[in-house]
Amino acid sequence: NAGVTQTPKFRILKIGQSMTLQCTQDMNHNYMYWYRQDPGMGLKLIYYSVGAGITDKGEVPNGYNVSRSTTEDFPLRLELAAPSQTSVYFCASSYSFDGGENIQYFGAGTRLSVL
Amino acid sequence: AQTVTQSQPEMSVQEAETVTLSCTYDTSESDYYLFWYKQPPSRQMILVIRQEAYKQQNATENRFSVNFQKAAKSFSLKISDSQLGDAAMYFCAYRRGGGGADGLTFGKGTHLIIQP
Numbered sequence: 123n124a125g126v127t128q129t130p131k132f133r134i135l136k137i138g139q140s141m142t143l144q145c146t147q148d149m150n151h152n153y154m155y156w157y158r159q160d161p162g163m164g165l166k167l168i169y170y171s172v173g174a175g176i177t178d179k180g181e182v183p184n185g186y187n188v189s190r191s192t193t194e195d196f197p198l199r200l201e202l203a204a205p206s207q208t209s210v211y212f213c214a215s216s217y218s219f220d221g222g223e224n225i226q227y228f229g230a231g232t233r234l235s236v237l
Numbered sequence: 238a239q240t241v242t243q244s245q246p247e248m249s250v251q252e253a254e255t256v257t258l259s260c261t262y263d264t265s266e267s268d269y270y271l272f273w274y275k276q277p278p279s280r281q282m283i284l285v286i287r288q289e290a291y292k293q294q295n296a297t298e299n300r301f302s303v304n305f306q307k308a309a310k311s312f313s314l315k316i317s318d319s320q321l322g323d324a325a326m327y328f329c330a331y332r333r334g335g336g337g338a339d340g341l342t343f344g345k346g347t348h349l350i351i352q353p
Contacts, residue, residue, distance in 0.1 A: 155338075164344050165341070180340050230279070
């Protein structure tokens, strides 16, 4: 019963490098989300997706890109890493059938440092 | 835009006692959901309890209960019979209702310390 799986768990990047944070879920959820959590703060929404091929910006999308080619996977891409992107990144998924409440389930997070 | 405020950066309670964590929110919506999430040192975000705004009855999950005051836009979490395993960061979160894939809006969190 994996739920939402994120890889890697930790990563150190140099300024200007690129990387992809992986997220996969095995619950057949239609909605998926990426959040970032800065020290001493709550999570903030970066991007979200309502289904394969459909993505949209959240509150803090600058410097990131996403794609959703399958229901299961929702990778987050950092093209030119900056120190301001040092954070913990969380992927989440949820299921909404009739537009009602959807409970978000979170992965364990990826701690990223940009030096 | 909606905001969520947790005014207690840190709370401390003796094991087996009761503690209440505060949360206020601001929204112009009438249909929404409120949540409390627990984040232990492992970083995993764990849903503790949720409340639908259209329900007047306060939600309860075992030792966890909420006091939802819609008019005051207040949503506090009460933990009864505190246990050492309750020590964690607790985040209050809001989501607009009416369907859609809206993300959660989080407060800054309250660090709960359990004294043995």
